[in-house]
Amino acid sequence: MSARPLALVTGASAGLGVEFARQLAAQGHDLVLTARRAERLAALAAELQRAHGVVCHVMSADLARPSAAAELLDAIGAAALSIEVLINNAGYGVPGSYLGQAWEVHADFQRVMVDAVALLSYRCAAGMRARGHGTIINVSSLAGLMPSTAGHTLYGPAKVWLIKFSESLAAELAPSGVRVLALCPGFTLTEFHDANGMREHVARLPSWLWMDAASVVRVGLAAAARGRVVCIPGRVNRALALAAKILPSSFLRRLVASRAADFRKID
Ligand SMILES: NC(=O)c1ccc[n+]([C@@H]2O[C@H](COP(=O)([O-])OP(=O)(O)OC[C@H]3O[C@@H](n4cnc5c(N)ncnc54)[C@H](OP(=O)(O)O)[C@@H]3O)[C@@H](O)[C@H]2O)c1
Numbered sequence: 001m002s003a004r005p006l007a008l009v010t011g012a013s014a015g016l017g018v019e020f021a022r023q024l025a026a027q028g029h030d031l032v033l034t035a036r037r038a039e040r041l042a043a044l045a046a047e048l049q050r051a052h053g054v055v056c057h058v059m060s061a062d063l064a065r066p067s068a069a070a071e072l073l074d075a076i077g078a079a080a081l082s083i084e085v086l087i088n089n090a091g092y093g094v095p096g097s098y099l100g101q102a103w104e105v106h107a108d109f110q111r112v113m114v115d116a117v118a119l120l121s122y123r124c125a126a127g128m129r130a131r132g133h134g135t136i137i138n139v140s141s142l143a144g145l146m147p148s149t150a151g152h153t154l155y156g157p158a159k160v161w162l163i164k165f166s167e168s169l170a171a172e173l174a175p176s177g178v179r180v181l182a183l184c185p186g187f188t189l190t191e192f193h194d195a196n197g198m199r200e201h202v203a204r205l206p207s208w209l210w211m212d213a214a215s216v217v218r219v220g221l222a223a224a225a226r227g228r229v230v231c232i233p234g235r236v237n238r239a240l241a242l243a244a245k246i247l248p249s250s251f252l253r254r255l256v257a258s259r260a261a262d263f264r265k266i267d
Contacts (some may be wrong), residue, residue, distance in 0.1 A: 001080070004128060006078070008032040009123065010063065010081045011090030012118070013040035015190025020087045021048060021056075024119045026222075029085060030055040034072060036062045055083065061217035063090055064108035069116040073123045082174050083132070084139050085127040088117040088162075089139040093196040097267060098153035108152055113158040121169060121180075129176040133237045136169070136179070138162045142186040142232065145241045149255045149260035159184075161229060170229045183220040188213055204262050205251060 007024045011017035021031055024233060033041045038060035038191075045056035055217035060076055076083065093255045094101060094109050107133045121136055128134025144159030166182035173180060187210045216233045223231035232238045246254040 002030050002071055004028055004030045004054060005084035006030045006032065006081055007085035007087060007089040007183040008034070008120070009089060010034050011119070011139075012044060013037040014195075015091045015192060016046060016185070016188065016213050017087070020089060020098070020137075020221075023214075023217050023221055023229060024085065024087075025052040025054045025056075028052070030057075031075060032057045032059055032081065032083070034059050035090060036060060053090050059189060062110045063116040066111060069105060069119045072079065073120065076110055077108070082127050084128070084131075084134050085152050086120060086124045086134075086136045087139070088120060088136065090116070091139065092192065093152045093155050093198070094203055095196045095198055096151060100267070104167050104209055110158070113154075114161055117162065118165070120184050121165075121230075125169065125178060129173060129179040132177045133176045134178045135181070136166075136222050137181045137220060140182045140184045141167070141222075145184060145232070146184075146244050147249065149254045149257055152259065167229055181220065181224040181228055183223070184222075184230065184232045184233075184241070185211065185216045186234060186240065187211070201262060211237070 007022070007029040009017050009020045009031060012021050012033035017035065021033055021044055025031060031048065031054065033045055033056055038058060041058040041060060045058050048054055048056050057079065059072055061072045063069055071207040091113055094105055117138060125136065131214055140162035143156045144163045148156035163182040163184065166180050170180035187202065187205060189210055189212050193202045211234050219233035220231055232241050
């Protein structure tokens with residue numbers, strides 16, 4: 001069995017998940033890579049094994065399936081693997097109005113964004129606490145700190161949930177030496193806006209609003225190593241979060257609503 005610490009990265013087939021896997025492998029972690037697109041995971045595993053000599057386990061899963069997270073954990077247990085670092089990163093946005101989508105679309109979304117995170121954290125944190133060390137990073141969003149707009153109706157609430165969940169779990173696990181971080185990126189250059197069909201809309205946003213995935217992950221991993229509980233990467237994003245904290249909420253809601261069509265499909 002490998003002496004290297006093992007990291008489980010969800011959503012490892014694209015964007016921030018690929019970057020988490022690359023940077024954790026460069027730090028000397030073995031990896032469990034999961035997402036739906038197994039061929040992408042296999043290519044990443046081969047790349048990381050070649051570049052860093054780490055062991056990568058590919059376990060594809062659709063976290064929208066009600067039993068998928070439990071089956072993934074069972075497969076990890078059956079392989080006698082212990083997770084030292086859990087990156088709850090898988091996620092997407094559902095564009096358009098809340099009532100314009102079938103309920104099953106929203107139910108799937110909540111299973112990926114909330115239920116899977118809660119279960120993966122529950123089972124992995126138990127082992128971490130018993131061993132007296134471990135790290136959980138929950139990829140939330142600046143959207144969890146800003147007023148919500150029409151469109152992506154469950155997205156903001158799911159990201160708020162991740163921040164509150166991380167704060168509670170961090171407080172519960174702090175005495176045991178386990179660290180929990182909510183990472184709150186703003187607009188990040190990944191496949192997120194291709195996956196939800198918003199690329200054309202967000203192309204209108206100014207370039208200074210965007211960060212690259214490697215920088216977001218670097219800041220997030222450093223914040224977790226320092227024991228931070230909530231991390232907002234980037235000066236622009238921190239300024240936006242501060243503004244959201246101090247400006248009157250009715251004014252902010254109007255302001256954000258007036259710009260919402262730039263980054264949300266609301267019909
Ligand atoms: N990009 C941004 O501007 C931004 C800003 C703030 C927060 N975030 C958050 O960052 C996280 C990563 O997103 P990203 O920007 O890296 O987007 P991305 O490039 O589209 O990657 C999303 C990842 O989530 C996985 N995923 C989606 N649905 C899944 C499902 N049903 N089961 C399992 N895996 C699933 C995808 O893999 P498969 O399709 O292969 O399953 C993919 O690996 C998300 O939680 C997102 O909300 C992104």
